[in-house]
Amino acid sequence: MILAGPVSHTGRPFNPKIYIARFCSAFSVRCLEHRISKVFAMWLQAGSNTVKGTINDGLDVEFALKLGKTLGKIYGSPVAVAMDGRTSNIMLKSALSAGIMSVGCDVLDLGMVPTPLIQYYMSQHPEVKGGVTITASFAGTEINGFRIMKAEGIEDPIFDHRYSIESVKNDNYQVPGPQIGELFIAGDFIESYTQSILSQVDADMIRKAGLKICVDCRNQAVANIVSSILEELNVDCIYIGGDSSALDEERQVKLGHIVKSQGLDLGVAIEMDADHCLFATSKGPVYGDKSFAVIAKEILSNNKGKVVIPINSTTLMDDVVEECGGLLLHCSVGEQSVSRKVKENMAVLGGDIFGCIVIPGHLSTCDAMMAMVKMLEIVVKHGPLSKQIKSFPTYYLSKGSLECPEDQIQSKLDRFKNQYKDERIDMVDGVKVYLDGGWIMARHSNVNGMIKVYVQADTKEQADKWIQETLDSLSK
Numbered sequence: 001m002i003l004a005g006p007v008s009h010t011g012r013p014f015n016p017k018i019y020i021a022r023f024c025s026a027f028s029v030r031c032l033e034h035r036i037s038k039v040f041a042m043w044l045q046a047g048s049n050t051v052k053g054t055i056n057d058g059l060d061v062e063f064a065l066k067l068g069k070t071l072g073k074i075y076g077s078p079v080a081v082a083m084d085g086r087t088s089n090i091m092l093k094s095a096l097s098a099g100i101m102s103v104g105c106d107v108l109d110l111g112m113v114p115t116p117l118i119q120y121y122m123s124q125h126p127e128v129k130g131g132v133t134i135t136a137s138f139a140g141t142e143i144n145g146f147r148i149m150k151a152e153g154i155e156d157p158i159f160d161h162r163y164s165i166e167s168v169k170n171d172n173y174q175v176p177g178p179q180i181g182e183l184f185i186a187g188d189f190i191e192s193y194t195q196s197i198l199s200q201v202d203a204d205m206i207r208k209a210g211l212k213i214c215v216d217c218r219n220q221a222v223a224n225i226v227s228s229i230l231e232e233l234n235v236d237c238i239y240i241g242g243d244s245s246a247l248d249e250e251r252q253v254k255l256g257h258i259v260k261s262q263g264l265d266l267g268v269a270i271e272m273d274a275d276h277c278l279f280a281t282s283k284g285p286v287y288g289d290k291s292f293a294v295i296a297k298e299i300l301s302n303n304k305g306k307v308v309i310p311i312n313s314t315t316l317m318d319d320v321v322e323e324c325g326g327l328l329l330h331c332s333v334g335e336q337s338v339s340r341k342v343k344e345n346m347a348v349l350g351g352d353i354f355g356c357i358v359i360p361g362h363l364s365t366c367d368a369m370m371a372m373v374k375m376l377e378i379v380v381k382h383g384p385l386s387k388q389i390k391s392f393p394t395y396y397l398s399k400g401s402l403e404c405p406e407d408q409i410q411s412k413l414d415r416f417k418n419q420y421k422d423e424r425i426d427m428v429d430g431v432k433v434y435l436d437g438g439w440i441m442a443r444h445s446n447v448n449g450m451i452k453v454y455v456q457a458d459t460k461e462q463a464d465k466w467i468q469e470t471l472d473s474l475s476k
Contacts, residue, residue: 043143046165048157048336048446052136052145055088059144061095067132067146068099069171070163075130075150077105077181082118083134084272085220088144092134096146101181102174110186112221114274116367119153120193121186123363126151137273138246147273153365154343155336194229197370200362201377207234209380214238214258215372216251217270222369226270229369235376238262247271247278247355252285266379270368275335276355277368279375281386289314290389291375292351298378299359300324305348308341310334311428312441312454313353314395332429333454334446339365353397395438395456398463400471402451409444409451412474416442419473440466442474 044053044063051067053059071079079100083089089112097107108128110118115133122128129151136145150156159165213230217223218241230237238258247269255267260282267280279286293316296307300321307326309317310333321328326348331341335356342350343364350358357371358364379385404412413431420433420440430443430452438457445452453470457463 044165045447046159048160048334049148049155050145051159051165051168052139052143055142055144059092061091063169064092064095064146065099065102066168066171068096068101069103069173070099070168071096071130071132071148072100072103072105072181073171073173074158075105078108078128078184079105080108080110080118080122080128080131080186081133082110082113082115082131084114085112086134086136086141086144088141089134092144092146096132096134097183101183104175104179104181106181107183108186109183110189113190114219114222114225114369115147116274116363116365116369117190117193117225119149119363119365119367120196121189122149122151122153124189124192130156133273135273138271153363154339155365157336190225190228193225194232196362197229197367197373198232200359200370201373202381203233206373206376206380210234210236211265211376211380212236212263213376214240214255214262214264214267215270216240216255216268217274219270219272219274222270222272222274225274226369226372229373233373233376238264247276249285252278252280255280256282256284266375266385268372268375270372271355274368275366277357277371278355279385281384283386286385286389287394288351288353288355289316289395290392291355291385292317292353292357293320293392294378294385294388295351295357295359295371295374296320296326296349297324298374298382299349300326303348306345308338308345308347308350308358310338310352311426311432314397314456316392316395317351317353330426330428333443333452335366337429396458396460396463398455398457398460398467400453400467401445402453402471402474403449404451404474406449409449412451413442413444416470416474437462438466440470442470 044058081097083093100107110121118131118133122131131149133147135147136143148156148158213235215226215237217226223239251269255269259267259280268277270277278288279291304325306329307321308329308331311330312333329345331337338350338352338356339358342358356366358366359370362370382388417431424434426432432439432441441454443452451474455463455466457466
């Protein structure tokens with residue numbers, strides 16, 4: 001399991017048939033979302049199983065060292081550590097690893113690999129009880145963070161109740177010198193990961209199809225893994241990338257232009273952590289609820305069972321699961337909730353509106369590369385994705401956030417509920433109100449001091465109107 005000495009984590013060389021194109025694009029506002037921005041200074045914030053902050057202005061080596069001590073005490077030895085390609089990662093990983101070793105635990109260094117790879121490694125090595133990857137997903141390069149996992153790579157919500165940023169900062173425990181831990185480099189496990197994905201699909205059928213696609217992955221670590229998988233499947237690929245922007249519609253629109261101009265079969269946009277992905281065709285973007293619906297139809301046609309989706313999923317996702325004979329299970333918002341409920345209920349599929357897809361058998365967590373390969377199989381079997389989604393209705397979504405003192409959030413949610421007391425209400429996570437033509441949902445964000453609002457409507461104008469009215473009402 002553990003090898004001493006340097007091991008390359010760069011993956012295979014690119015296939016000579018693969019052409020590289022690079023461009024930079026600015027952050028954009030997705031037309032189906034209402035975003036509220038904030039300039040962060042001296043910023044350090046804990047989510048359920050994450051900590052994010054401004055590099056050396058809130059998130060620094062001292063905090064990384066203390067977090068390492070805390071994680072070492074929580075999980076014991078060894079603790080797996082991975083990272084994405086941000087410039088600050090070597091600095092933070094060194095401090096984090098030092099903290100883990102200072103409390104007597106070994107560090108298992110997985111190198112620069114996307115999140116599903118550390119989750120896969122941990123699922124194959126049950127002796128590894130804890131893990132952390134250094135990444136801030138789609139945030140700018142001045143931001144970084146830590147994403148924490150327990151055994152089998154399952155997200156561990158340690159900041160929900162057990163720990164806080166202050167408790168981490170106050171952690172001064174360390175063991176005597178002779179008892180400190182060591183750092184080991186993990187052996188190459190990328191080939192095993194690739195074969196695990198290929199075992200879930202008809203790889204020979206995909207190879208014979210000779211597909212041509214475009215992948216926007218914005219991350220060299222992800223590109224190396226994706227190129228290895230696509231080479232195995234005889235898929236020619238154009239790669240684009242260049243910045244760390246979110247999975248927004250601008251990326252999908254550009255992807256669609258390339259698919260159309262180059263006569264490709266599909267476009268795939270992979271988020272920085274490689275746990276979410278969205279698709280594009282020559283007709284344009286494919287929204288997350290529609291790509292999920294396509295995958296759900298395929299999986300349920302062969303294996304009727306439970307399907308997990310968050311309570312903020314669109315009506316399309318609900319309808320497709322029920323029409324295809326699946327047992328629908330709603331969960332709270334967030335990929336951690338989806339993954340956890342899929343595992344607990346032995347579901348055949350899980351996913352959300354933002355491109356999270358959980359396909360058990362490979363991993364019980366979100367994996368964009370598994371979702372990509374599954375979609376390639378579906379396109380080969382059933383034809384162009386644009387035709388498969390043509391009959392699906394479009395539901396317009398909007399999303400907003402409201403900062404609020406933590407001790408006032410529940411009272412605001414109670415007032416929101418009372419405002420719609422005569423309507424049908426669901427309280428799986430926060431308060432979801434069903435109205436004619438859509439629904440409105442308000443919930444306590446996984447980030448302290450924040451209320452999240454989601455809206456579905458039959459038109460973009462109605463969705464934008466409802467989101468603004470709800471934010472205005474909650475802010476009073």
